[in-house]
Amino acid sequence: MLSRRWALSIVVAGLGLVAGAGGCEKKSEAPKGPAPAAKTPDSGSKAGTEAPKAGGAAADKAPPSGTGPILIGHYGSLTGSEATFGKSTSEGIRLAIKEFNAAGGLNGRMVEVKEYDTKGDAKEAKLAVERLVKSDGVVAVLGEVASGLSLAGGPVCQEAGVPMISPSSTNPRVTKIGDMIFRVCFIDPFQGFVGAKFARENLKAAKAAMLYDQKAPYSVGLAQEFKKAFEKLGGQVVAEQTYNGGDQDFTAQLTSIRGGKPDVIYVPGYYTDIGNIALQTRKLNISAPLLGGDGWDSEELGKIAGDAIKGSFYSNHYAPDQADAAVKDFIKRYQAEFNGKTPDGLAALGYDAACLLFDAMKRSKSLGGRDLRDAIAATRDFKGVTGSITIDENRDAKKGAVIVEMAGSPLGPKFRAQINP
Numbered sequence: 001m002l003s004r005r006w007a008l009s010i011v012v013a014g015l016g017l018v019a020g021a022g023g024c025e026k027k028s029e030a031p032k033g034p035a036p037a038a039k040t041p042d043s044g045s046k047a048g049t050e051a052p053k054a055g056g057a058a059a060d061k062a063p064p065s066g067t068g069p070i071l072i073g074h075y076g077s078l079t080g081s082e083a084t085f086g087k088s089t090s091e092g093i094r095l096a097i098k099e100f101n102a103a104g105g106l107n108g109r110m111v112e113v114k115e116y117d118t119k120g121d122a123k124e125a126k127l128a129v130e131r132l133v134k135s136d137g138v139v140a141v142l143g144e145v146a147s148g149l150s151l152a153g154g155p156v157c158q159e160a161g162v163p164m165i166s167p168s169s170t171n172p173r174v175t176k177i178g179d180m181i182f183r184v185c186f187i188d189p190f191q192g193f194v195g196a197k198f199a200r201e202n203l204k205a206a207k208a209a210m211l212y213d214q215k216a217p218y219s220v221g222l223a224q225e226f227k228k229a230f231e232k233l234g235g236q237v238v239a240e241q242t243y244n245g246g247d248q249d250f251t252a253q254l255t256s257i258r259g260g261k262p263d264v265i266y267v268p269g270y271y272t273d274i275g276n277i278a279l280q281t282r283k284l285n286i287s288a289p290l291l292g293g294d295g296w297d298s299e300e301l302g303k304i305a306g307d308a309i310k311g312s313f314y315s316n317h318y319a320p321d322q323a324d325a326a327v328k329d330f331i332k333r334y335q336a337e338f339n340g341k342t343p344d345g346l347a348a349l350g351y352d353a354a355c356l357l358f359d360a361m362k363r364s365k366s367l368g369g370r371d372l373r374d375a376i377a378a379t380r381d382f383k384g385v386t387g388s389i390t391i392d393e394n395r396d397a398k399k400g401a402v403i404v405e406m407a408g409s410p411l412g413p414k415f416r417a418q419i420n421p
Contacts, residue, residue, distance in 0.1 A: 023099035023333070024355040052158060052178035069112045070105075070367065072357065073132035075143040075153055080120035081246065081272045084298040085145040085346050089167055090115060092350025093142055095337050100358045111358070114138060122152035129153035133160040139367045140165065142353050145346060146270075147171035147218040154181045161369040163376055165357055167349035168294065168317070171217045175395045180369070182376055182395040184353045184384065185317060188218070191293055192225025194315045194401045194419045195266060199291055200233045202403070202417060203313075205263035207238045209288075211253055211277065213269045214242035222268035222293050230266075238262055245273055250280050258286050270295040275304025282308040289313060297345045302411035309406045317345040317386040319404045319415035330385045342412075345386070352384035 074093055076086030093113060101110045114136045116128035125144055132138045133156060141157050141164040144150045150169035157164035158178035166174055166183040170191055175181045199205040208230055213219035227237050238260035241253035254277075257265060265288050267277055274296050281290065290312035297316050301309060320331060320342050330351065334343040343351075356379060361367065364375035382389040387399045400420035404413035 024096050024103070024358050067109060069110045070361075071112050071114055071136060071138050072354075073129075073136060073138035073141040073143075074113055074115045075118055075125060075128040075132065075141065075149075076115070076145060077120040077149070078115075078117040080118075082120050082146065082270055084271070084300055084344075085168075086117070088298075088344050088346035089143070089145055089350035091334070091338055091341075092167075092343065092347040092352075093354045095334055096351045096354035096358070098337070099333075100355070106358070106361050113142075118144060118149055118153075120146070120149070122149055125149040125152040126156060129156040129164075133157060133162045138162065139369075140357055140372060142167060142350070142357065144169060146216075147174055147221075148216060150174045150181075151177070151217065154178075157181065163357075163369060163373045165353045165376065167353040168346055169218075170294065171221050172396075173217065173221075179395070180373055182391060184356055184386070184389055184397050185294075185349055186399055186401055187396050188221045188293075189225050190421060191315050191401060192222055192227075193229040194403065195222075195226050195268075195291055195293065196229035196233055196235070197419060198313065198315075198403045198417060199230060199264045199266070200235055203264055203289065203291075205235060207236050207260065207262045208264050208266055209239035209241070209257040209260055209262035210237060210266045211241045211243065211250070211257065211269075212267065213245045213273065215244050216269070218293075218295060219268050219270075223266065226266050226268065243269075243273070245270065247273070248276065250277050251284070254281055254284050254286060258284060262288050264288055264291050266291050268293040268295065271298040271301040271304070275301055275309065278305040278308040278312065294345060297413070299342075299344060299412070302406060305406075306411070310411065311405065311407065313403055313405050313416065314413075315401050315419075316404050316413065317401065318348050319402050319413055320344075321415050322402070326383065326385060348385045352386050352389065355384065356382050356389060 076089050077083055078086040097111050097113055105111060118125040118128055132141055141162060144153060145168045147169040150166045154164055154177040158180045164181050168185045169183060170185055170188045172187050175183055210223050212223040239257045241256055267274060267290050278290060292314040294316050296314040360375035365371040377391055379391040390398045392398050400418060402415060403417040405416045407414045
């Protein structure tokens with residue numbers, strides 16, 4: 001967050017990298033007593049009812065013990081319009097695996113990853129997860145980035161009884177799939193609040209307009225949450241316009257928005273569309289800053305939009321220039337592994353998702369689906385690159401967010417604010 005179906009299959013053993021300080025050896029503090037039962041309202045049930053339980057045999061049957069490698073899966077958009085999402089997540093996961101293996105793995109057993117490309121397509125996402133859990137026999141799955149693709153792949157893991165951790169799907173519906181589904185990122189109700197709070201308190205915006213992708217669950221959900229929070233904080237939404245991902249002409253929507261004279265324009269889409277929207281916004285002499293969510297986070301955004309995106313802001317999971325020792329250390333190790341490349345938020349979340357999984361493996365009674373699920377659910381105060389992560393009763397991560405501004409030369413995200421729950 002892709003027929004040449006499943007054309008990419010990557011296995012990473014990672015035996016050669018010496019783990020740096022602050023790597024995947026971080027441990028979460030196990031709660032005293034038994035972990036709380038994971039409950040959540042199902043999409044079609046009353047609030048407070050128990051989440052759907054895994055029905056597959058893997059939920060109760062541990063894989064054979066031995067000294068062979070432990071196989072985990074990753075599915076992501078490695079090609080297609082949001083390819084940087086999947087590539088960054090993959091790099092974070094692979095770095096985590098190399099560090100974990102270099103530190104001895106799980107009691108001497110090495111971890112390997114099987115990775116499939118979803119091409120940003122929901123059908124491909126479902127097929128990829130089916131192959132991971134039914135053919136490859138992975139003990140856990142990491143993915144996807146896009147909420148719509150996690151909603152396609154998650155039910156397969158739930159039915160098979162294989163735990164899935166999404167690094168960065170923020171739509172609340174994802175973990176409501178069932179008790180095998182987790183995430184290490186914040187969710188849209190909080191992200192929408194973060195954007196609204198920043199707009200009202202930092203940008204002093206009284207009027208906002210919204211432009212969102214009407215076919216993307218991520219974009220629709222985030223727009224709804226922003227509007228709710230912005231109005232609750234005393235602001236007024238003066239215009240709402242929609243588009244379809246991949247559209248090229250936004251003139252009509254932006255002309256309508258211009259008529260409302262907003263102080264800020266909330267655009268919770270993906271970077272591929274945001275760059276084009278920014279260019280057309282400035283072409284129409286609209287000076288209001290754009291504000292968005294973590295779907296903006298890609299090094300391609302600045303390349304597409306150039307100066308048109310300068311002075312605009314988005315909520316994210318971390319900022320590369322944060323004054324945080326753990327962040328600086330992660331960036332140093334990541335750049336050493338990937339030719340000096342600066343990790344974006346998706347890379348950091350991929351790394352955190354993998355490290356949290358490894359931490360749970362160490363605490364789990366076995367690598368069986370149910371035991372591993374329970375260990376993940378018991379995670380408290382795990383020290384990740386993107387912050388301290390506690391898995392709550394809905395299998396969501398309780399954590400803060402940052403606001404970054406597109407600024408500087410070279411153009412990129414710069415830390416501006418930290419907002420906690």
